[in-house]
Amino acid sequence: MPRPDSARTWLRWPETAGNPLAYGADYNPDQWPREVWDEDVALMREAGVNVVSLAIFSWARIQPSAGTWDWAWLDDAMDLLHRNGIGVDLATATASPPPWLTTAHPEVLPVTRTGETLWPGARQHWRPTSPVFREHALRLVEAVATRYAEHPALVAWHVNNELGCHNVYDYSDDAARAFRTWLEARYGTVDALNDAWGTAFWSQRYGALDEVLPPRVAASHPNPTQQLDFKRFSSDALRDHLRAEREVLRRLTPGVPVTTNFMVMGETRGMNYAEWAPEVDFVSNDHYTHPGPQSHDELSFSANLTGNLAGGRPWFLMEHATSAVNWQPVNVAKKPGALVRDSLTHVAHGADAVCFFQWRQSSAGAEKYHSGMVPHAGRDSSVFREVVRLGGELRDLAPVVGAHRAPARVAVLFDWTSWWASEQDSHPSDRLRYRAEALDWYSALLAAGVRADVVPTGAPLTGYAVVVAPVLHVVPQALADELTAYVAGGGHLVTTYFSGVVDEHDHAWLGGYPGPLRDLLGIRVEELEPLLDDETVTLDDGTVGTLWSERVDVTDDAVEVLARYAGGDLDGRAAVTRRRVGSAAGGDAGVDGGGSGGSATYVSTRLGVDGLRPVLTAVLDGAGVTSELPQEVRGRVELAVRATEADAFWFLVNRTAEAVEVAVDGDVLLGERGQGATGPLVLGPRGVAVLRRAAR
Numbered sequence: 001m002p003r004p005d006s007a008r009t010w011l012r013w014p015e016t017a018g019n020p021l022a023y024g025a026d027y028n029p030d031q032w033p034r035e036v037w038d039e040d041v042a043l044m045r046e047a048g049v050n051v052v053s054l055a056i057f058s059w060a061r062i063q064p065s066a067g068t069w070d071w072a073w074l075d076d077a078m079d080l081l082h083r084n085g086i087g088v089d090l091a092t093a094t095a096s097p098p099p100w101l102t103t104a105h106p107e108v109l110p111v112t113r114t115g116e117t118l119w120p121g122a123r124q125h126w127r128p129t130s131p132v133f134r135e136h137a138l139r140l141v142e143a144v145a146t147r148y149a150e151h152p153a154l155v156a157w158h159v160n161n162e163l164g165c166h167n168v169y170d171y172s173d174d175a176a177r178a179f180r181t182w183l184e185a186r187y188g189t190v191d192a193l194n195d196a197w198g199t200a201f202w203s204q205r206y207g208a209l210d211e212v213l214p215p216r217v218a219a220s221h222p223n224p225t226q227q228l229d230f231k232r233f234s235s236d237a238l239r240d241h242l243r244a245e246r247e248v249l250r251r252l253t254p255g256v257p258v259t260t261n262f263m264v265m266g267e268t269r270g271m272n273y274a275e276w277a278p279e280v281d282f283v284s285n286d287h288y289t290h291p292g293p294q295s296h297d298e299l300s301f302s303a304n305l306t307g308n309l310a311g312g313r314p315w316f317l318m319e320h321a322t323s324a325v326n327w328q329p330v331n332v333a334k335k336p337g338a339l340v341r342d343s344l345t346h347v348a349h350g351a352d353a354v355c356f357f358q359w360r361q362s363s364a365g366a367e368k369y370h371s372g373m374v375p376h377a378g379r380d381s382s383v384f385r386e387v388v389r390l391g392g393e394l395r396d397l398a399p400v401v402g403a404h405r406a407p408a409r410v411a412v413l414f415d416w417t418s419w420w421a422s423e424q425d426s427h428p429s430d431r432l433r434y435r436a437e438a439l440d441w442y443s444a445l446l447a448a449g450v451r452a453d454v455v456p457t458g459a460p461l462t463g464y465a466v467v468v469a470p471v472l473h474v475v476p477q478a479l480a481d482e483l484t485a486y487v488a489g490g491g492h493l494v495t496t497y498f499s500g501v502v503d504e505h506d507h508a509w510l511g512g513y514p515g516p517l518r519d520l521l522g523i524r525v526e527e528l529e530p531l532l533d534d535e536t537v538t539l540d541d542g543t544v545g546t547l548w549s550e551r552v553d554v555t556d557d558a559v560e561v562l563a564r565y566a567g568g569d570l571d572g573r574a575a576v577t578r579r580r581v582g583s584a585a586g587g588d589a590g591v592d593g594g595g596s597g598g599s600a601t602y603v604s605t606r607l608g609v610d611g612l613r614p615v616l617t618a619v620l621d622g623a624g625v626t627s628e629l630p631q632e633v634r635g636r637v638e639l640a641v642r643a644t645e646a647d648a649f650w651f652l653v654n655r656t657a658e659a660v661e662v663a664v665d666g667d668v669l670l671g672e673r674g675q676g677a678t679g680p681l682v683l684g685p686r687g688v689a690v691l692r693r694a695a696r
């Protein structure tokens with residue numbers, strides 16, 4: 001089935017919904033007495049809810065024993081929702097196996113790297129590679145799909161739930177068998193595996209594939225390539241499960257789109273979603289914020305990456321929180337305005353759906369302190385009032401539905417393999433955080449008021465004037481060739497410390513770092529010099545580096561040193577460099593003039609959001625990239641743009657807790673202008689406005 005293009009076509013809304021943007025939540029009626037359901041749908045209508053995800057954790061209720069099925073309650077819930085104009089994203093319900101199954105088949109339970117079994121009692125206690133689990137899960141999918149294939153409330157299928165949230169790494173014997181099969185497909189022979197894994201080291205040479213195990217807890221650091229391949233395998237194993245459920249659904253209901261909710265957020269890293277996105281009919285994502293200075297930037301980063309995983313097409317925000325969650329050390333309530341701003345920031349980055357976990361806050365169970373659309377306090381609460389307000393604002397955004405992301409001129413490259421490999425054990429520093437460095441660049445771009453796309457490696461780069469590739473640790477020759485061609489074509493590349501260090505097998509490139517990017521950058525790094533927690537390095541422009549430093553030699557005359565280490569053992573050595581390429585290297589039409597030549601910039605230490613400003617300014621100026629926002633609001637307001645053939649929709653998001661005025665023209669879809677409605681847009685604290693302007 002082709003991937004649908006817009007919400008208008010990919011979801012068959014009930015006639016009465018009245019809102020082309022999807023709005024709703026996970027709905028768990030099986031946790032409540034029947035009489036509560038009637039109040040639920042009445043409140044859903046009041047809030048403008050038009051979709052719910054149903055039955056996500058209902059396996060034990062639907063199939064109370066191996067041979068019995070209980071559909072009456074679910075029929076009733078589906079019918080009730082349909083009568084009230086609410087569509088259903090129906091779960092396959094396979095996320096949490098019921099006690100009868102794990103009692104009869106304890107061999108489906110996952111095993112940790114130390115050999116402990118993860119027992120039932122929570123959720124998602126299943127091995128992705130268990131044939132027994134797979135058989136029971138697909139039987140359930142088949143039963144649910146057969147039962148509801150023709151139900152008029154059904155708008156989409158929701159495979160499992162957050163695949164890999166708790167069970168991505170399973171070290172069981174099933175996993176060992178499946179890992180060997182996966183390795184055989186990847187390497188063909190045990191000799192090829194020995195070469196790729198570098199098993200000459202520490203007497204690890206395998207005589208046959210059946211000697212290979214997952215990287216279980218060992219006496220010292222397990223083989224790094226074995227670890228990296230196990231990460232690749234584990235992502236693939238869950239993707240196989242997704243495919244298996246999807247195939248049942250496509251066979252039984254070929255016209256109903258299938259999704260599964262990704263977790264593009266924070267430090268959730270086990271699933272390579274760039275490789276998963278082509279498997280679903282529409283991308284959906286869950287996102288939860290963590291408190292801290294970059295909390296909202298991280299939301300924007302994740303939404304942005306999700307939109308680009310969807311190829312710029314609309315996507316579905318399947319879950320976020322109206323207020324607090326229950327699983328952080330301290331679960332803070334959302335600040336005033338944050339519920340609406342968070343939701344609309346996702347829409348700004350391409351979401352055509354705004355859904356929450358969950359509709360009604362549970363009164364029992366591990367998530368009873370997790371917020372919902374209807375909190376414990378009930379309808380008479382500020383959360384529910386905000387929920388109703390948001391429902392109204394989403395109706396005002398009807399014209400946006402179906403609009404794609406308007407590409408930016410700057411890309412931040414996001415590479416799952418580099419994320420996984422750069423943070424493995426036995427490295428120069430265990431303090432390095434791949435995503436934190438990427439987020440710093442994104443925050444620095446937001447601070448400069450410059451729009452960027454967060455794109456996975458493999459996405460086309462040619463349209464971008466600037467590509468920032470932070471900690472691009474794993475650089476196979478083909479990626480080096482792609483980046484070299486990009487710069488030769490006039491692109492401006494930036495990369496950082498610990499990039500270009502290893503190939504796809506996690507073998508170090510020899511002759512100096514950054515390996516196959518050395519000539520492109522015109523530098524050679526002889527030694528990595530990570531910093532202790534209380535150590536810093538100062539550069540001659542006054543910026544301060546933490547975490548990392550490197551002994552950089554400049555090897556090319558076309559390299560300009562943008563900043564040097566000042567003081568300390570690296571005193572006077574290059575810290576930030578830029579090599580001009582093509583006509584930019586030739587003089588007149590130099591990089592600073594925004595000429596047609598490209599450039600390759602290297603940053604050898606961690607500068608942090610503020611410290612990145614000088615190098616970012618140099619790169620953006622060199623590439624001729626400027627902010628689209630008025631000077632006075634840059635940094636205080638985030639701009640994201642969605643577009644159709646005719647219209648460009650400008651989303652202006654107040655990044656601060658104070659009101660901001662923005663002098664931009666366009667028809668106001670959402671928000672207010674001052675001075676008798678003709679003046680600048682007035683964004684309240686954490687406010688969002690949306691303008692309709694002519695597409696360029």
Ligand code: GLA
Nearest residue numbers: 161162286288319325357370
């Ligand atoms: C995940 C799950 C939900 C719920 C939320 C709580 O996103 O999918 O079922 O547990 O977390 O934040």
Ligand code: GLA
Nearest residue numbers: 201202203219220221426427
């Ligand atoms: C010990 C071991 C060596 C090597 C070093 C590394 O001394 O005997 O094989 O692992 O540690 O520091």
